[in-house]
Amino acid sequence: MKAPIYFLFLFLWFAKALQAQGDVSVTTFAPGVIKLSFGKPDTFAPYNFCTEKPRVSEMKDVAMADLPFVLKDVKIEVNERGVQVRIPLNNEEQLYGFGMQIGSFEQRGLRKRPIVNDHPVSDIGFSHAPQPFYLSTAGYGVLVNTSRYVTFLCGSNQELLQQTSESNAKEGLKFTPEELYAQQSPKHSAVWIDIPNAKGVELFFFQGTTLKESVQRYNLFSGGGGLPPLWGLGIKYRTKGDFTQDDVLKMAKYFRSHNIPCDVLGLEPGWHSNSYSCSYVWSDKFPRPQAMIDSLKGMNLRLNLWEHAYVNPRAPFYSDLKNLSGNFLVWRGLVPDFVNPNAAKIFADYHEQNLVDKGIASFKLDECDNSDITQGKATWGFPDLTKFPSGIDGEQMHQLFGTLYAKTLFDIYKKRNQRTYFDYRSSNVFTSSLPAVLYSDIYGHNDYISMISTASFGGLLWSPELRDSKNETDFIRRLQTMLLAPQAVVDAWFLKNTPWFQLDRKLNNEDVRYEGADKLEELVRSLFNERMSFIPYLYSSFYDYYEKGIPPFRPLVMDYPADKKVRPISSQFMIGQNIMAAPTTMDSNARTVYFPQGLWFDYYTHQQYEGGKSYQLNIPFDKLPLFVKSGSIIPVATPVNFIDDKTVFDITCKVFGSNPSAFLLFEDDGTSFNFQKGNANLISLRVANGKGSVERKGTYKDRRYVIKSWEFFK
Amino acid sequence: MKAPIYFLFLFLWFAKALQAQGDVSVTTFAPGVIKLSFGKPDTFAPYNFCTEKPRVSEMKDVAMADLPFVLKDVKIEVNERGVQVRIPLNNEEQLYGFGMQIGSFEQRGLRKRPIVNDHPVSDIGFSHAPQPFYLSTAGYGVLVNTSRYVTFLCGSNQELLQQTSESNAKEGLKFTPEELYAQQSPKHSAVWIDIPNAKGVELFFFQGTTLKESVQRYNLFSGGGGLPPLWGLGIKYRTKGDFTQDDVLKMAKYFRSHNIPCDVLGLEPGWHSNSYSCSYVWSDKFPRPQAMIDSLKGMNLRLNLWEHAYVNPRAPFYSDLKNLSGNFLVWRGLVPDFVNPNAAKIFADYHEQNLVDKGIASFKLDECDNSDITQGKATWGFPDLTKFPSGIDGEQMHQLFGTLYAKTLFDIYKKRNQRTYFDYRSSNVFTSSLPAVLYSDIYGHNDYISMISTASFGGLLWSPELRDSKNETDFIRRLQTMLLAPQAVVDAWFLKNTPWFQLDRKLNNEDVRYEGADKLEELVRSLFNERMSFIPYLYSSFYDYYEKGIPPFRPLVMDYPADKKVRPISSQFMIGQNIMAAPTTMDSNARTVYFPQGLWFDYYTHQQYEGGKSYQLNIPFDKLPLFVKSGSIIPVATPVNFIDDKTVFDITCKVFGSNPSAFLLFEDDGTSFNFQKGNANLISLRVANGKGSVERKGTYKDRRYVIKSWEFFK
Missing domain, CATH: 2.60.40.1760 (glycosyl hydrolase (family 31))
Structure with missing residues (x-):
């Protein structure tokens, strides 16, 4: 400096x-x-x-x-x-x-x-x-x-x-396109x-x-990285679009009775009395929404609501917003001029009073990007020539729309000193402080892996959803990737039963149970638990995002600038300061894994790999494909099924290699912005003379973590 | 009026x-x-x-x-x-x-x-x-x-x-993308x-x-439709990109000795000493170009040269053009500022003196469009932000480039009172007077058929080339479509032998003869002859394009405005005033053919079809899929192998149905612009009392047509 x-x-x-x-x-x-x-x-x-x-x-x-x-x-x-x-x-x-x-x-x-x-x-x-x-x-x-x-x-x-003399050289003839x-x-x-x-x-x-x-x-x-609430790092499950209140509660009970971790349930369009465009009013499928929210709360499940920003004539605030909207409609709904603070206020006030105040923990903000600009028939988005009262045109509004929309709703939570974690489908620059993940309808698994890396260059977080699968291998590989991302979400918006009950969409909706469903459920439980065990590590990595701007998920090229071999690698990525993930897809159970400089450990088997080399490795189905840098302390929690305000994690510190660097475990209430005023602890995990030590500094009085034991791998 | x-x-x-x-x-x-x-x-x-x-x-x-x-x-x-x-x-x-x-x-x-x-x-x-x-x-x-x-x-x-009360209606839930x-x-x-x-x-x-x-x-x-020279309506064959002078002459002899019609041979990039970018100088594969041009002329074959407008440092006029070009290069070649008359003159003068004067009949103007704007790695085209000395930017230059390029070279011929027929890969508005056809590297057969129609809305002509084929059916179907278009061209730029010698590209270039080659050659000869028999009809249709602006090839929606059923039809099209084509692809040997109002005849079998109805018809391989309106006179020529200045067509007038309308056969020298000064004839073909009559009006003294006979089909 x-x-x-x-x-x-x-x-x-x-x-x-x-x-x-x-x-x-x-x-x-x-x-x-x-x-x-x-x-x-x-x-x-x-x-x-x-x-x-x-x-x-x-x-x-x-x-x-x-x-x-x-x-x-x-x-x-x-x-x-x-x-x-x-x-x-x-x-x-x-x-x-x-x-x-x-x-x-x-x-x-x-x-x-x-x-x-x-x-x-x-x-x-x-x-x-x-x-x-x-x-x-x-x-x-x-x-x-x-x-x-x-x-x-x-x-x-x-x-x-810039034409140089080289170009005078005679070219060979070329004969293929x-x-x-x-x-x-x-x-x-x-x-x-x-x-x-x-x-x-x-x-x-x-x-x-x-x-x-x-x-x-x-x-x-841009304000540092956004810190999700602790529960945001757990598992989210989105229920089918046409589920009723009872269907949702039944699904909630399934998770709890089957002992499968879940922190958030998400509702899809069917909760609106009108969607595409949206009414933001409960449909008759949900006759007693408050009772449902409270029941879920009783099961320690938070509720996330799907919506988009296109305001149907049946929305209660349609008339108020009409003169503060663009001159083109989307799905016959108004496009709010979020640049105009009055439009944002009308939109936010309605949400605060009717949804956030009632206990809605977060939102999924759909369709805030644009219909495919390479298809003539894709015209649901507002045109680039749209005029908004604030003076912005459709082109510039498109680039900003997802960001402004998310900020409009995020500000409700911020005002309430309540953290949240959104899904949204569009973002732009200077948004790293928004605790929100991007998602997509494209479903290419290789793309889904590389997007974890590409998002991180610009302060963005990507959530590779698990939806349907072609076969068991596809299911497991997608499950692994989904669990190794900023958000772990199963999006079953078109599935009546869980994806592991039946992989085939049609059979799933006909309640036909897959013959391997028991085995898959056991695998889901086990891998979900793996994710849950990393929450303290992930949470601390997110704190580094907030405090140092270091993306919690990022490509190797960020950490190994001197190694030109990592430049093209987007199929492996760093998680936090010490862990490297190398997921694979259904196309192959083995993959080449490149290890950058230093010594590396398989997280589970403790097999060692030498840096600067590539290895052809089998990627097991029943674990997460994770490798740890030598010289690391990884705090691992005993898995819990959900995270509430009182959750205390039992931590085992796993030490890989010798002379490990200290690890700083971030501790706060997990749900408010009080940490920004210093009401938080940093717990130094260190090793000296072969023994672990724990030093807690800070003003946060409660405890999130109890360090139970130390394990050493060399 | x-x-x-x-x-x-x-x-x-x-x-x-x-x-x-x-x-x-x-x-x-x-x-x-x-x-x-x-x-x-x-x-x-x-x-x-x-x-x-x-x-x-x-x-x-x-x-x-x-x-x-x-x-x-x-x-x-x-x-x-x-x-x-x-x-x-x-x-x-x-x-x-x-x-x-x-x-x-x-x-x-x-x-x-x-x-x-x-x-x-x-x-x-x-x-x-x-x-x-x-x-x-x-x-x-x-x-x-x-x-x-x-x-x-x-x-x-x-x-x-424009929001109406309809939009207050409740929407049903939707659950698929x-x-x-x-x-x-x-x-x-x-x-x-x-x-x-x-x-x-x-x-x-x-x-x-x-x-x-x-x-x-x-x-x-826009000046009326461009009238091609008579020879332009014959068959063009483009030889392999790396052919030598001897290879070209050998191919010429093949056509003549095998009695297969051909009017034009086209050379691909290999004739340049440097291509991509271009030198416009003969390569050492062509040691005696003038001798070759003369030999071809002796065989009544005209020569067409491939090029693009990106000027290699080895082009003789590179230095002259350097300050009259865009500030970005394409394939290391200059992009001439064709908006600037001086740039166009340097480019044209070189072409006139070194190529047109030597006997080159026409050009193929490649790559004058732009590299795919939907692919990040496709960057051969000059950028939209390119600056040209005339003040035009790259964006606007892209839209105009093909047109300006074609005009630059067309004007050479116009000045010489010599007609030509270009291939070019880009055009814009107000270009109907350019005698030039568009072509493409996309090779979807259904697209190739519909583009005959879509081009016609804007004064454009499309040339669906025959290149390689997946199988015999694909070959024949593509051959039929190619012959039913403004230009009939076989583009064998990557084939050593003719496509009918061997369909498979690899085997073709290894000289492995296809077992059905004899049969295919016979079919090619026969269908090429069918094309040649329509040249008087096509030429007169092009005269209607010139004089009335009626596209010679056009969709049914132009001729049958009252019939809403023709609105979506792009797989059938009108040729001239009386003929409808209904080609098919390898995907099916039968197709639905819709006949608009009136009575229709199969051109070959004289089978009748009632208008306003669709028929499921088998499309034969050995004929062209053509249907004639009742009340038509079609002048049909005895096929010739080539068209020179002295060609006189023997005409049979085929009369379909009763009370046929007169047909005006256009007659001139076929090669100059003298017709624009009135040096041409219109030959009225009429039927009265069951007998044909011929009346020639005009000042053109020579004869292009002899009306030999009349045939009546009812």
Whole structure:
């Protein structure tokens, strides 16, 4: 960390260097965050909607270095087309980011268009959670503070002026479309950014010495990572869309009587008297909702409600919202102008009084992305030309809609000093502080694994749901992945019985029990318990997200910047500071696992693996595919079936290898924001002279953890 | 046709009605073409590049009616987003157009983005030849005179203000993604047009009493349809990309010695010393190009050369063009700024002196569209943010590039009073006068059939190439379709031997002869001859394209506006005034054929079919699937193997049904533009009292046709 005087120096130097370009201003916005402004900035730039303050003090603790280019070499032009930016790129740099990406991981050589879309196609960048933000292995991030649809040419094209003598060489003839249209990777290139229709631009540069530090700085700049309530890290189960009140209660009893962990039940569209668009009023399938909520509470189950933001004429607040909505409808429902605080207030007040006050623990915010922009017949989303009373157009609203919608409802809980954990289907930049996971209807298992990594570049959390399965192997592999994610959720929105009762959708809804159902139920119970045993570890990892900006789930490239072999790996990822996951899919029971530098242990068998090498490993069905760094202390809990305000975890500290680093276990009430005012403990787990020690610091008086024992593996 | 005073009246009335909207001007630009201007028009609007004069006199002969809406109900707004237009739409209207479309035919209910793209996906409108131009069954067309990327909402979305009481009805619950995301078709809707970044707009309204008349008017406004040389309607064969001069001559001799019709041989990239990008210089595979051209000429074969417009550093005119090109390269080649007349001249002069003067009959203009905008790794095209010396940006240049490129080379031929027939891979609006066919690397046979129809809405011609085949049936079905198109071409660019020598690509290139090759060759000869027999009919149909704007190949919806059953049909199409084609694919040897009103004949068996009905028909392999309207005279030629300046066709007039309409056979030199100065004949073929009569009118002295006999089928 450099001293503040350094920033001042930087600022003066950059400001001078950039004078030649005219209308440029450069400010150091926060420690390690340089803002470059040019021309007239956007009114609806996403940072304008970030209500979290930068965590300046924590940002100072994250290392940084100079950018690998000087800012005067960032070329910006404002003209009739809009704004174009050229940012230097070294031949050695690999790029990541653009939000939660599906079709690609390494982004160099690609044209990326991070545009919100419900159906991610190919590698172009259309996604539920697109971001005009990329990160480089050279240890910096570049964010364009705009809600417009932007194109990034990630070193994918060659400029006339960069033509070198090499190109005079005679080319061999090419005779297949694959050869002719092969991806171009010119050596002398740059990142070009195309922002049509803009009159100016704000660029944020996030410094670091590594990519990970740039991510940390970005997350801390956005307010730090959101800390879910403790119960949010348990198991969620979403019931069938047409379930009645009695069906829901029956399912709740199933979990408790069968001793299968579950913390949250989720209701799907059928709870609304009208959905698509939504009425936000209980349907006649739920004649006594309060009684149901209370019954569930009695079973220590929290209730999550599905909705989207398109307000049906039957919604009680429809008339109030009519003049504060876009001029196009979605499923005949109003599109609230969430940019307008009055619209947000009408929407939030109704939710607070009629749902949150009644005990609803969280929401699932569906359809807040956009209908597939690559299909002409997909037109449920509001058009890009939609006009909203606040002045924002449909294009910019699409990029912001999921974020504004989630914030509108999250603020209810924040005001009540009550934590929550949302599902939402769209996000944008500066949202790391939102305790919310993304989900999708795409269901490719390999994609679901890699999205855990891609989400993490931009302060996002991805929830790979378990729905239906092609066969038992598919079920188990998806189950494993789902349990190794920021949220563990079974989404049975079209299944009458649990997916493990019957894998086949049709037979499931006909109550035909699968012959292997008992065995699968036992496996589900056992693997759910594994997830529950990691909750203290996960919770502490989320605290690192909050406090240091370190994503709790992240690709290896963040932790091993010097190892070029990890750059393309998106099928393995880090969980917290010490654990690496390597899930597989139904396609193969064995997989190649690459171990970065150091020594590694199989979490269960304690088999050791040498770093810098790849191993072909069988991935068992009955465990989670987890590996632990040598020199780690992993606090493991005795599993519980649910987490309530009084839950105390019995902890076994598992120590892998010698000279382990200390582990800081985060302890608080698990449900309020009091930790932000210091009402929390950090429990240092240490090993010295072959013996474990526990030191608790902090002002939180209750106990969440009892350290019961220590186990050592060498 | 109404009198000119009517236009004046219309103009005054519209101008008055539109005053309220501000900056609007309405002019009747040409008979039945209303131009509505608003704000500051685009500098690079496509009509600015249309050098053809409207065929005013011919346009007056095309019927028209008032638009079904008043222009004051066309709402236009210019704001920070750009320009938005709202055009009324009646519930009964179906919409067509947007250029050559692939994934959809009826466009109502869709969001269309007619953007140039080499890989058409889905039904969104990305295409080789996109057009901001739609046509309605209500008998009008609307064209946005812009080269920007535009979105059309074709009655696909519902506005808040159009919300009716219906929407208060309770919705049933929906539980599948298909149900939830089903296409919306609100009744009370409009066409919305979104033109981001524009400062104004010009809308052209093409009037008609039917859709067909609007198309005719559009084509005549664009200069009328392009008339290919007579030889252009014969057979073209493209040889393998790496063929040498000797290989080409050997293939030429094959056609002549085996008595298989062929008029044009095409060379692929290998003729360039450098291709991808191109040098436009003969490679060492062609040591004596002039000798080859002359030898081919001696065999009555014309030569077509493949190229694209990306100029390799090894091209002799590279240096001259360097400062007249875009600031990004494509395959390391310059992108000429064809908007700049100097760039076009350098490009054209080189071609004229080094290729056209040497005897090259035509060109194939490849890659003038854009790399797939839905794939991040597809980046060979110049970026949308490319800057050109003329001031046009990459986005607008993409929409215009194919058109400007083709015009640049076509003008060489026009100056020489020599007709040609190009292949090109991209076009835009106002190009009907270009004698050029579009082609594609997509190879879906059903798509290939429907594109014959979709191209025709916008003055475009589509050439469904025959390349490789999955099996014999696939080969024959594709062969039939290829022969029923504006150009008949076998594209064997990756095959050493003819496709009928061996269907399998690998075996073909290993010289392994297919066991059924003799039989297939006989079929090819026979069906090629069928094509050759229709050349007088096709040539006269193209004359109707030139003179009346009637597309020679067009969907049934153009000819049968009163029959709603034809609206969705894109698998059958009209050829000329009297023939309907109904090809099929390898998927089925039988198909449903719908016959519109009237009586119809099978062209070969003379089997009769009643109009207004569908029949399930077997489609034979050894004939072309053609049906003739009762009351038609079809001039059929004795097939020839090639067409040269002296070819005289022996004609049999086939008369189908009673009281046939006259047929006008167009006669000229077949190769020059002298017909435009009246040096041509129209031969009236008539039947009276059961006997045929022939009346030739015009100033063309030579003879192209001898009417040998008449045949009557009733």
